[in-house]
Amino acid sequence: MVQHKLLPRQYLILSLVAVCAPLGDSCLSRGMTAMPSISLADPGALIAAVFTPWIAAGIALLIGFFASYLTALSWADLTFVLPATAFGNVIVAFLSRFWLHEAISLERWAGIVLITLGVSFVAQGPSLTQHPAPIAEEALPEETVVTGGQR
């Protein structure tokens, strides 16, 4: 594996992936729990929910997440991007502890420590597997090309 260090702009994209997904989920969750119970027999209510402020903000954040995620996958491995972006769970846990003053159990603190360790492991390594470039067809010696007429 060849060393492939990220640029500050690329760290910014990974941070957007990590932050937008959990924040988008939180907005959707807040918006949906604030609404009266919705039955699947009334799909119109689900469509109307899309235009409420929290749900609209959640959808905007999730669109931002998907765009950043696709961008990250265009220059980094899937096995690099997924653990790195799991750090968003830690951000949400800290926000809920210090902003919303929610209690965090010992089990969750253990989860935060493990995710942070995992992310630091993967962040120290290369972000992209470099495959050797395929040999161009014209570069092959002529005798290796077998055609029907030569048999």
Next chain:
Amino acid sequence: MMTLAFSFLPFATTANPWLTAAAIGAVVLASTAGEVFTAAAMKSVGDLDQIRARSGMRGAIRAVLTSPLFFAGVFFLAVAFFSLLFALNHLNLSLVAPASASLTLVTNAVAGKIFLKENVDRRRWAAAGLVCIGVYLLAH
């Protein structure tokens, strides 16, 4: 990502263990297939930042939307979404969310190595394992 959005759905408290395994397995497999196809699509498209610098945002969007692999990825992600819907209809959210999120990390590491030929070294295996347990503890 999708689990919280469906937290308003009702769910049963007990279920057949085979149904539990099948429902979670379907979410994990479809989600892994979706992630792998999407990643393969983005690798074939190339660095989106460079494409955007060269052809603008419209060029970058066109490059993504003209990749068949991208649509295969979106298809499997949609299957994962509906599998999740089915799973939440039969199982507790507190089981489905952490189990599917953490198992997907491990299956993605395996699929990344096999299908995307990514070099999943010991560091990445360790990271996948630690994050997998961490997500489970955090969400449980």
